[in-house]
Amino acid sequence: MYLPPALLLLLSAQVAPAAYAFAPHRSLADATERFHRFAKRHSARFARDLRVVFQGLAVDQAESDPNASHRVYCVRPDDLSAGFGSNTTSTSPATSSATGSASASGTSSGAAPTATSPWKLVESHSGKNFFDGFSFWDLADPTNGAVDYQSQEDAESGGLIEINDDGNAVLKVDTTSTISGNRKSVRITTENTFTGGIFVLDAVHMPQGCGSWPAFWSNGPDWPTFGEIDIIEGVNDYTNNQATLHTASGCQIASNSTAQSLGISSTLIGGTNCAALETSNQGCGMRSDSNTTYGSGFNSIGGGVYAMVWDDDEIAVYFFPQGSIPQDLTAEVPLPETWGTPMARWPATNCDLDTFFKNHSIIINTTLCGDWAGSVWTASGIPGQETSCAQRTGYSTCEDFVHNSGASFGKAYWEISSLKVYQTTRQS
Numbered sequence: 001m002y003l004p005p006a007l008l009l010l011l012s013a014q015v016a017p018a019a020y021a022f023a024p025h026r027s028l029a030d031a032t033e034r035f036h037r038f039a040k041r042h043s044a045r046f047a048r049d050l051r052v053v054f055q056g057l058a059v060d061q062a063e064s065d066p067n068a069s070h071r072v073y074c075v076r077p078d079d080l081s082a083g084f085g086s087n088t089t090s091t092s093p094a095t096s097s098a099t100g101s102a103s104a105s106g107t108s109s110g111a112a113p114t115a116t117s118p119w120k121l122v123e124s125h126s127g128k129n130f131f132d133g134f135s136f137w138d139l140a141d142p143t144n145g146a147v148d149y150q151s152q153e154d155a156e157s158g159g160l161i162e163i164n165d166d167g168n169a170v171l172k173v174d175t176t177s178t179i180s181g182n183r184k185s186v187r188i189t190t191e192n193t194f195t196g197g198i199f200v201l202d203a204v205h206m207p208q209g210c211g212s213w214p215a216f217w218s219n220g221p222d223w224p225t226f227g228e229i230d231i232i233e234g235v236n237d238y239t240n241n242q243a244t245l246h247t248a249s250g251c252q253i254a255s256n257s258t259a260q261s262l263g264i265s266s267t268l269i270g271g272t273n274c275a276a277l278e279t280s281n282q283g284c285g286m287r288s289d290s291n292t293t294y295g296s297g298f299n300s301i302g303g304g305v306y307a308m309v310w311d312d313d314e315i316a317v318y319f320f321p322q323g324s325i326p327q328d329l330t331a332e333v334p335l336p337e338t339w340g341t342p343m344a345r346w347p348a349t350n351c352d353l354d355t356f357f358k359n360h361s362i363i364i365n366t367t368l369c370g371d372w373a374g375s376v377w378t379a380s381g382i383p384g385q386e387t388s389c390a391q392r393t394g395y396s397t398c399e400d401f402v403h404n405s406g407a408s409f410g411k412a413y414w415e416i417s418s419l420k421v422y423q424t425t426r427q428s
């Protein structure tokens, strides 16, 4: 979950804030290529499903062609671009249905393409039942944060969690001005576990500001044996998200990997060895080149959707700013092959995902200070945190700030529209 401070300083110096303009469908050639590979692995039934999505804009002679089932289903880039955001919507509902142990009410958007996807909604949290199916962690923070995690009852009565007027779930940090111990916060974990899937968080706000260390992540039992996937994570005033894997020994990305060879829109930071216990738990991290992907940057654009895809071939993290969310995702029929360049990607080539990742719970928490946020309190030159938190706040330590500046945590809250999980077949 964190990088040793010395390493972080070193790395932050080399990460120049790059002018990467985020465009989810930036590389149509890349999308098409991945789409093609995916189609090749799937049956004619899937090809038919894809054709429905693109409503005839793509190759559509398959049905009448007796040789269709031998043909690799593929579309040209211009067909692909026409397929989305144009005339593909209809009023019929999506045909995806909850097949697993959905623990809360799912919501479908009104206008949806008539489409199916091999990925089916298996769990959905939104609206007034958002917190159903989550458990609340109320023990000490294992990463030494200055937080006092609350039970569900205490979080409710203390006003730290609520469903607001927009129907979004809000998870706050206590803002009592002065406290002597740890500050109250919330950490929620899904009761169900998942092996493989697409985990999708739609949020309009996330915690920001000095002292905060929020995360949307997942992990398996007996850490790090069954892996940890950090989808959204950062600290303090950072504006660029970092996604990281932490695993048992034997999981790597190729040591000569580059952003280009991985096909990602971020910068590799830390190592290529993902083994937690061999790397002082630094893991293999990728930091977004976009400053609207985390903290105040994310909030400045009204947030967006993070989607983590975990299949046999790779683990990948995508970010879609509010307003650029793929229609298939909104319609709950995700087709990740059409999503373009991911923010982060770990191919299975040097890491057998079936071995290193199993039975993940999904976790959302906000800790304060602790191993990461506390240790970079005096660091500067990181995107979003050009000057240090010590300078910005006037407090020489993170803990002092947490104890004495409650109002500063007014923006350290999550506001979440939904958390959804898709799988091809339910696997816990």
Ligand SMILES: *[C@@H]1O[C@H](CO)[C@@H](O)[C@H](O)[C@H]1NC(C)=O
Binding pocket: 065, 066, 067
């Ligand atoms: C189907 O495949 C056969 C054998 O490859 C070929 O002779 C035939 O012309 C094909 N039919 C069509 C409609 O493409």
Ligand SMILES: *[C@@H]1O[C@H](CO)[C@@H](O)[C@H](O)[C@H]1NC(C)=O
Binding pocket: 086, 087
């Ligand atoms: C597609 O959308 C455009 C713009 O909204 C509209 O002018 C056109 O008639 C539509 N075409 C079809 C086939 O629905």
Ligand SMILES: *[C@@H]1O[C@H](CO)[C@@H](O)[C@H](O)[C@H]1NC(C)=O
Binding pocket: 001, 137, 140, 141, 142, 143, 187, 213, 214, 215, 217, 233, 363, 365, 366, 367
């Ligand atoms: C809370 O989040 C931090 C940051 O991701 C993580 O390292 C820590 O383990 C979490 N704490 C708990 C109790 O989940």
Ligand SMILES: *[C@@H]1O[C@H](CO)[C@@H](O)[C@H](O)[C@H]1NC(C)=O
Binding pocket: 254, 256, 257, 258, 261
């Ligand atoms: C990385 O190394 C492997 C094996 O030595 C090689 O096949 C591959 O082409 C290299 N990739 C890059 C991006 O240099």
Ligand SMILES: *[C@@H]1O[C@H](CO)[C@@H](O)[C@H](O)[C@H]1NC(C)=O
Binding pocket: 017, 239, 291, 292, 296, 297, 298, 300, 384
């Ligand atoms: C992101 O970086 C650009 C270029 O440096 C800057 O103009 C902009 O204000 C930054 N946005 C945020 C939200 O930090």
Ligand SMILES: *[C@@H]1O[C@H](CO)[C@@H](O)[C@H](O)[C@H]1NC(C)=O
Binding pocket: 221, 226, 358, 359, 428
């Ligand atoms: C993972 O989940 C499966 C299915 O519930 C269960 O049989 C298995 O024991 C779990 N593995 C671990 C390591 O918890």
